[in-house]
Amino acid sequence: MLSFSEKLTTAIQSKNNPTVMGLDPKLEYIPASLLQKWRAEFSDDEQFIEEALVRFNSALIDAVYDIVPAVKPQAAYYEMYGLPGLKALARTITLAKSKNMLVILDGKRNDIGSTASAYAAAWLGKTPLGETERAFWDADALTVNAYLGIDGIQPFIDIAEKNGKGIFILVRTSNPSATDFQDLELTDGRKVYEVVAETLTKWSKEYLGSDGYSPIGAVVGATWPEQAIKMRQVLQHSWILVPGYGAQGGTAADCAKQFKADGTGAIVNASRSLMCAYQKQMELPPEQFAEATRREALRMRDDLIKALRERDD
């Protein structure tokens, strides 16, 4: 069985593109003319919601699966639409996998040990059903919040390790208030997020694959380039999931700092700038939103590749 790291390396190298497309759909993101047309097809509200979200995601996946290695559905946007939203999430995961894209579920899940096991089984593993068991969601990786410490993380590691899946632990998030608690300074001079990163590296040492990576990745925002350089050194066995490119202000040069010298070790997320690319590409009619996303994905890929080529390390 390939490790998650090996799958990620292969997927990124085969498409020469370290991008993950965030899939955070809102009905408001769908071009109005299409939404109105789709609305008229369904008398049932819930069926409309599910189908609209799936059609939007499906068009985006179809438009980029040959050039983008992974998608990152953000659980909040599906939970926001209740059961129809979660049905759309299940179908989106299946669709992306059918196109050989890796699926990183952005859920930032966290709890004490027994409940962490339930989350891990839900998203990365299998749920016992009497004599049998079933992988209900079957994502390839999950984002995790480590505030509860190792006994809340171990179940995610165990189930990821066993199933060739991965986790990404929040180290330094991309939002302005990341500083509130992550930057608190300790008696030994370190900051909280640095301790999280160092602890994560310690945990990683027990789970190293032949490529030097563990299944325990990290989230480090592109919006903190100074911290990112240090984090790349500390997180020596971790893939880094990089949010904050584009809309949040992170540049390709900032993101480039998060890769190892060999070009592996980081995957850069863009959500709204890819999903809603049509809103900025006035030369295309809104109905061709997926083509706009493809063009933006190609631009982003070239932007990242260029920044990686140009960095002076």
Add this chain to the structure above:
Amino acid sequence: MLSFSEKLTTAIQSKNNPTVMGLDPKLEYIPASLLQKWRAEFSDDEQFIEEALVRFNSALIDAVYDIVPAVKPQAAYYEMYGLPGLKALARTITLAKSKNMLVILDGKRNDIGSTASAYAAAWLGKTPLGETERAFWDADALTVNAYLGIDGIQPFIDIAEKNGKGIFILVRTSNPSATDFQDLELTDGRKVYEVVAETLTKWSKEYLGSDGYSPIGAVVGATWPEQAIKMRQVLQHSWILVPGYGAQGGTAADCAKQFKADGTGAIVNASRSLMCAYQKQMELPPEQFAEATRREALRMRDDLIKALRERDD
């Protein structure tokens, strides 16, 4: 509109019981004879799972709604059963509310601002649907992880405040590894969880109701009695959700430390010790699991009330 704090006070006082029943169902928790019987009723696996979880929860709710003011479904256990599990969660919330129980959704959600808004809309607010909007899950309160700082928390506060709902922010969790990051010591001598608590109290001041409470509650485990005393003083405007009673080792006397002198300000959770009470009450046949839960709920209520009466503050 009543605030969440007012609803909680009324519910607790009317039943003279500061208990919340955790609803973390697993198929394995259902007495084997019943599970087998229910299994035979359904040819469809997913329908069986949904119905089994709902029947179990429903029997527990029916058995205690006149003596227990609130339930706390733990999202992980429903996500673990995929869409059938989440259908069971939606029905469980509706059932509990139909019996006038408050519903605290234990999801420990967290994300950056725009996505935190989506989680808050999902669980505590309403989702825009073109010209209309809909409350899909409509819980009364949600547990939240604050690692991302205020811009990831503000949307939860805003939507809670607007809708008479509440949040409980993780301050000091009940698990052994709570010490890993929550206890890191800062240059000024404080610990991380103390800063989280103090910051939460600062945020609370802008949202005080006439009863002195804000919609911003806290989670402080019963397993840390020393810290709990201090936390009760710091968290002067917050309800405290207390996990860790029973199975995790917290006693009623430990829990009593988390209440204010007037007897308000805390609600104590028990999950497995209530849900699976039948496993310890050998005088009842397993089919009467709900009656066993009622007996344990009465015992727990009396245990807490006695400890509150006996504390010497």
